[in-house]
Amino acid sequence: MDTKMESTLDGLVDVPRLRCWLDEHLAELGDGPLTCTLLSGGSSNAVFRISRGGESVVLRRPPKVPRPDSNRIIEREARMLKALTGSDVPHPHFHAYCADDTVIGAPFYLMAMVDGWLGYDENRFDPAPFNVPQHRRQKAFALVEGIARLAKVDYRAVGLKDFGRPEGFLERQVDRWASLLASYRESENYPGREIPGLKYAADWLRANTPAMSPAGIIHGDYSFANALFQHQPPVRLAAMIDWELTTVGDPLLDLGWVLYAFRGRDESTPPAGYFDPDGYPYREELAEYYAERTGRDIGNLTYYMVLAQYKLACILERHYARMLNGRQTRHLGEVMGKLVLRLGAKAGEMAKAAG
Missing domain, CATH: 3.90.1200.10 (Aminoglycoside phosphotransferase (APH), C-terminal lobe)
Incomplete structure (x- = not known):
C-alpha cells in the first residue's frame, strides 16, 4: 500500500487483512487488486468504496474514535439491511457483516453501492x-x-x-x-x-x-x-x-x-x-x-x-x-x-x- 493510500485510510482499514477476508467471504467481488477509497468519515461512521475489479461495494465501520455504542450500531445496521432483503423497501442490498475486529480494527459490513x-x-x-x-x-x-x-x-x-x-x-x-x-x-x-x-x-x-x-x-x-x-x-x-x-x-x-x-x-x-x-x-x-x-x-x-x-x-x-x-x-x-x-x-x- 503506497503512502497516499495509507494517508487516505488513516488507519481505518487494514487492506491486506481485508483482502484475505474478502477472498474467503465475498469472492464474487473479484480477485484483482483491492481499491479502497474513503467516501466520508464523520463522528458516526467511516464509509469506504471497495472494488476488486467487479462491482464496487460500500464498507461501513465505526469512526476512528468510536462512541461507546459504535460497534453495536454497526451490527444493528447490518442486521436490519439483511432483514429487509426481498422486501419492497428501497434500501442498499446487504452483502456481508464481520464481527471480528482483528480484520480491519473494528466490526464492519458491506452493502451495495447505490446509484442515485x-x-x-x-x-x-x-x-x-x-x-x-x-x-x-x-x-x-x-x-x-x-x-x-x-x-x-x-x-x-x-x-x-x-x-x-x-x-x-x-x-x-x-x-x-x-x-x-x-x-x-x-x-x-x-x-x-x-x-x-x-x-x-x-x-x-x-x-x-x-x-x-x-x-x-x-x-x-x-x-x-x-x-x-x-x-x-x-x-x-x-x-x-x-x-x-x-x-x-x-x-x-x-x-x-x-x-x-x-x-x-x-x-x-x-x-x-x-x-x-x-x-x-x-x-x-x-x-x-x-x-x-x-x-x-x-x-x-x-x-x-x-x-x-x-x-x-x-x-x-x-x-x-x-x-x-x-x-x-x-x-x-x-x-x-x-x-x-x-x-x-x-x-x-x-x-x-x-x-
Missing part, C-alpha cells in the same frame, strides 16, 4: 431535470413512500422479533433523549445551555403520550438527507440510507420526523426544518398519503412531530458541544447549534398550540 442522487445537500440544488416544481412535489411523496413501505414490513416475519422493545416505546422516549443530552456534560465536557421551548416540549410530551400504533420498523433518521433518488424521472426513491438509529417501535415517529420540516396549511410561522419548504406539498397532504398507504391512524400527528423535534434537538446538540471542545468543525457546530435552537422553539410552539 442525494435528496438534500446544503451545498447544491437538486440536479436537472429534477429542479422544477413538478418534481419537487413528486420528491416529497416519494420520500413518504419509503416510510410507508417500511411501516408495512412484518418485523417478526423478517427475523426482528428481538430487535427492539416496542412495549412502552413512547413512554421511554423523553427520558431516553433527555439522558443523552445530559450525558454531554461528561462525554464532551459541556455544561449545557438554555434551549428555549425544549423543556416545555418535554413536559407536554410526558403529559400527552398517546397509545402506541401497531409496532413496526423505524428508520429513525429519515429525511431528504438520508434518501437517494433514481436518476431518471419521474422521481422515485432508490434507497433509504444511514440506518444507525433503526429500531422496532412506533412507525409514526418516522412520519413525525419527516413531516415537521414541511409547512402546515394553517401554520403562521415557518417550520424548523433543514430545507426551504416552499414549493413542496403541505404536510397534511403527505400525512394523508401515508395514512392511505399504511392504514395507520394519524390523529396524533402533532405529538409525533413534537417528539421528533425534541429527539433531534437532543441528538444534534452534541455537534455544538463538540465544536466548543474542539472535536468538531466550527461550521458544522454552528449550523447544528442554530438548528437545535429552531427545533426546540418550534417543538415548544407546537406543544403550546396543541394545548
